[in-house]
Amino acid sequence: MQVTIKDVAKKAGVSPSTVSRVISNHPRISPKTSAKVKQIMEEMGYHPNLAAKSLVSKKSNTLGVILHRPAEELFLNLFFSEFIRGIVTQATRSGYDLLMTSGATEKDEMEAMTRFIKGGRVDGIILLSSRNGDGMVNYLRSQQFPFVLIGRSNEHDDILSVDNDNVQAAYDVTKYLISLGHTRIGFVSGPPQLVVSQDRMEGYKQALQEFGLPLRSHWIVEGEFLQESGYRAMSMIMGLSDRPTALIVTDDLVAYGVLKGITELGFHVPDDISLFSFNNISISELTTPPLSSVDIGIYQLGYTASQTLLRDIQENHREQNRIIIPHRLMIRQSCARVD
Known part of the structure; x- marks a missing residue:
């Protein structure tokens, strides 16, 4: 015979509505009651019919x-x-x-x-x-x-x-590079229509302005959040006669493309150019050299x-x-x- 919600409620000494709330993970059910009901459900082999529940509650969970x-x-x-x-x-x-x-x-x-x-x-x-x-x-x-x-x-x-706070994060990165003596700092951005790209660009600009450093459009490259975007950006930036000494890259995956492009062009990080990226994904510390990155959680x-x-x-x-x-x-x- 199939176990019903009433059977579970009777054995647990609670009402059927309480069992229903436990199934729905209702926030007003105490952890003690929830644990007790779930244990009894498991012991009795009760499995809620979520499809039927969805029809009644109009919730899909x-x-x-x-x-x-x-x-x-x-x-x-x-x-x-x-x-x-x-x-x-x-x-x-x-x-x-x-x-x-x-x-x-x-x-x-x-x-x-x-x-x-x-x-x-x-x-x-x-x-x-x-x-x-x-x-x-x-x-x-x-x-x-x-x-x-x-x-x-x-x-x-x-x-x-x-x-x-992407404005503050990009400001902090730019300020850190300035503290290392860099006065020529470029930026490899994401898609310009995204607010995150705009905010990080704004933080970069604010720091340059605060420290009296030039903002040069040919040191800024926009692209997608793809490794290929970073790779292509390097053929432009590293070919400049007045290329930057440091780059801020808006995403780690893009930075991997940047690293690859720099290496293939015969340059070295950080000897020829410093890199600081965003996101701090798990393999960032495994690159050569390990990549400085903003941990955004x-x-x-x-x-x-x-x-x-x-x-x-x-x-x-x-x-x-x-x-x-x-x-x-x-x-x-x-x-x-x-x-």
């Missing part, structure tokens, strides 16, 4: 993740694997699954997100980055659908977001985004709209002092 750019590009970068690990950890602990999609264009992403929402497939959405005039942010706000943004919106300050970004969204879904509660994850400069052998 699933979070949607919109991955900007095609998946084959994204997962070349260990940043996204670590970020997703943070999201999954928190979601799983709360009894939620993930549904991910990606698109080659913003139109593709919008269509996928609309399917998620209109089909009742997810209870909330995590957006992995923000752009100027982001149509997805505007749509989600208009639908009053729960979502959290990784990054910062230029247009709206009333949305849930989890971010680093990738795992914590994902974990906090998931946690914040779930709290908004389950409790409709916000302590603050924007959460900032601290950054750290990880100093390694890719930077050297200049006389």
